[in-house]
Amino acid sequence: MTEAAIVGWAHTPFGKLDDPDAESLIGRVARAAIEHAGIQPAEIGAIFVGHYNNGFSRQDFPASLVFQSVPELRFTRATRYENACASGSAAVHGAREWLAAGRGRFALVLGVEKMTSTPGAQVGDILLSASYRKEEGDIPAGFAGVFGRIAESYFQRYGDQSDALAAIAAKNHRDGAAALVLADVETARTMANAVAFRAAVQVNDFLPLSRRDPTALEGASLAWSRALAEAGIALADLSFVETHDCFTIAELIEYEAMGLVPAGQGARAVLEGWTDKDGKLPVNRSGGLKAKGHPIGATGVSMHAIAAMQLSGQAGTMQLPRADRGGVFNMGGAGVANYVSILEPLRA
Numbered sequence: 001m002t003e004a005a006i007v008g009w010a011h012t013p014f015g016k017l018d019d020p021d022a023e024s025l026i027g028r029v030a031r032a033a034i035e036h037a038g039i040q041p042a043e044i045g046a047i048f049v050g051h052y053n054n055g056f057s058r059q060d061f062p063a064s065l066v067f068q069s070v071p072e073l074r075f076t077r078a079t080r081y082e083n084a085c086a087s088g089s090a091a092v093h094g095a096r097e098w099l100a101a102g103r104g105r106f107a108l109v110l111g112v113e114k115m116t117s118t119p120g121a122q123v124g125d126i127l128l129s130a131s132y133r134k135e136e137g138d139i140p141a142g143f144a145g146v147f148g149r150i151a152e153s154y155f156q157r158y159g160d161q162s163d164a165l166a167a168i169a170a171k172n173h174r175d176g177a178a179a180l181v182l183a184d185v186e187t188a189r190t191m192a193n194a195v196a197f198r199a200a201v202q203v204n205d206f207l208p209l210s211r212r213d214p215t216a217l218e219g220a221s222l223a224w225s226r227a228l229a230e231a232g233i234a235l236a237d238l239s240f241v242e243t244h245d246c247f248t249i250a251e252l253i254e255y256e257a258m259g260l261v262p263a264g265q266g267a268r269a270v271l272e273g274w275t276d277k278d279g280k281l282p283v284n285r286s287g288g289l290k291a292k293g294h295p296i297g298a299t300g301v302s303m304h305a306i307a308a309m310q311l312s313g314q315a316g317t318m319q320l321p322r323a324d325r326g327g328v329f330n331m332g333g334a335g336v337a338n339y340v341s342i343l344e345p346l347r348a
Contacts, residue, residue, distance in 0.1 A: 005185055020114075038191065048078075048081060084337055107181070111295075112176070198233070216263060240282040
């Protein structure tokens with residue numbers, strides 16, 4: 001599958017930023033990504049915006065906010081995508097599908113979230129809306145408590161994995177935005193930067209944890225197996241993976257879901273260094289969500305941008321010595337919305 005390619009990108013720092021709102025953050029990346037692609041705003045045929053919000057801001061309906069900073073985009077079709085913590089990848093995949101359908105030559109993808117203006121307790125409750133409130137709404141510690149329950153179930157089945165979780169560490173919620181420009185493949189072949197989709201797969205699972213095995217991310221596993229089959233490769237053919245380490249236990253189980261280790265052996269990948277920068281499959285060379293932060297709507301777009309940087313040799317101090325093909329896994333909720341992209345440099 002090479003119907004579309006990433007040809008430009010931009011990224012704010014992730015952190016407690018002075019930008020007052022999502023509109024300001026969008027303004028920092030939209031024009032920058034278009035300029036990085038070497039095109040004019042008038043060439044953008046559609047805009048795809050990943051944004052969770054759900055109470056972080058009173059200003060919702062963000063699809064047209066980019067017109068404030070790039071007025072040349074006025075009258076361009078623009079749509080907001082929301083799929084919990086995978087909202088960014090939902091927007092990326094939406095843009096890829098639009099291009100694959102032959103609807104245009106260039107698409108702009110934006111991912112954004114402003115979170116740090118919201119008190120911590122309220123953040124936890126807002127994120128809990130990405131779970132099944134009828135059954136999980138009273139779990140202590142909000143959405144973090146959902147993954148705490150997953151960790152408890154995992155420990156009961158496979159034993160205490162505290163050492164491995166300590167090695168993975170924890171994430172932070174932040175403010176941030178990222179942007180991509182995607183092009184159809186024929187157009188992308190003429191451009192300076194071109195990172196193609198070898199595969200792009202979405203799998204959704206039940207929302208209630210009670211309908212699923214809490215120790216296994218079955219939707220993630222299926223998304224990975226379908227993506228690798230679509231790409232015609234094995235996991236060992238990847239040079240690196242950017243994975244959705246929203247909580248420490250999530251990353252451990254994601255190693256198992258992608259097929260790096262069998263069920264119950266995720267700790268082995270961490271403790272034996274398999275996922276280090278010089279390991280058999282470097283994971284989250286960017287530091288992942290635990291290091292750079294997790295501004296919900298921006299995360300999936302950021303992961304694709306970072307993978308594109310690696311594959312084009314532009315990752316700076318994060319650059320791996322070999323980056324021929326990369327995988328991206330972005331997850332919404334506790335294994336509910338699962339997106340896998342396989343990316344590689346576009347061949348001439």
